[in-house]
Every structure is written in structure tokens, then in C-alpha cells.
Amino acid sequence: MLEEALLDNLAAQAAQAPLDDARLAELRLAFPGLSLTLCSDNDVPPKLQPVRGGEGFSLYLVDAREHCASLTNDAQNASGVVLALHDDD
Numbered sequence: 001m002l003e004e005a006l007l008d009n010l011a012a013q014a015a016q017a018p019l020d021d022a023r024l025a026e027l028r029l030a031f032p033g034l035s036l037t038l039c040s041d042n043d044v045p046p047k048l049q050p051v052r053g054g055e056g057f058s059l060y061l062v063d064a065r066e067h068c069a070s071l072t073n074d075a076q077n078a079s080g081v082v083l084a085l086h087d088d089d
Helices: 004-014 021-030
Strands: 035-040 052-054 057-063 070-072 080-085
Touching (some): 004 021, 004 052, 004 080
Antiparallel strands (some): 057 080
16 A cells, blocks of 8 residues: 555655656665656556656556556555656657
8 A cells, every 4th residue: 555645755756856767766765665667658548547746757556466567546555656757749
């Protein structure tokens, strides 16, 4: 389960600098034990709503309880977060 405060904190910290591989490594250090993945927002199904967002990015939740991980809107079953970068256009 991912707490609202953790998601708020992650979104705030993610917004402090441009998201790239180096910034992702910093966020992983700041949130040990939380699975964080960086991708393009174009890779996320359009029907899924982000749980948080910021300038140039959206946060989506990951449910890894089953054999294959999947995106979810259910924070009760979430174990990770995808940071999805928006296109510049």
C-alpha cells in the first residue's frame, strides 16, 4: 500500500529537477524500497488516470502482486510507481 503522503512527497521531489536516469537514481535513494520506473507517458494506456502529476510528468501506480506487474489506480495494492515523462509537443 502506498500512502497519500508518500505520493505527495515523491511528486514534490520529482518536480524539483528534470527527470532523467540520474534524477531517477537520486529518487531511488530518497525512497528506498519503493520500485520506481521512468518511461514516456505515451507508453501508458490512455484510459489510466495518473495519481499525481507535475510539470512535464505524471505518476502512475504499479501492482506487482501477480506474476506480471500491471498499472493500477488502487493505492491499496500498489507497490511501485511509474514516472511518465510528457512529450514536449
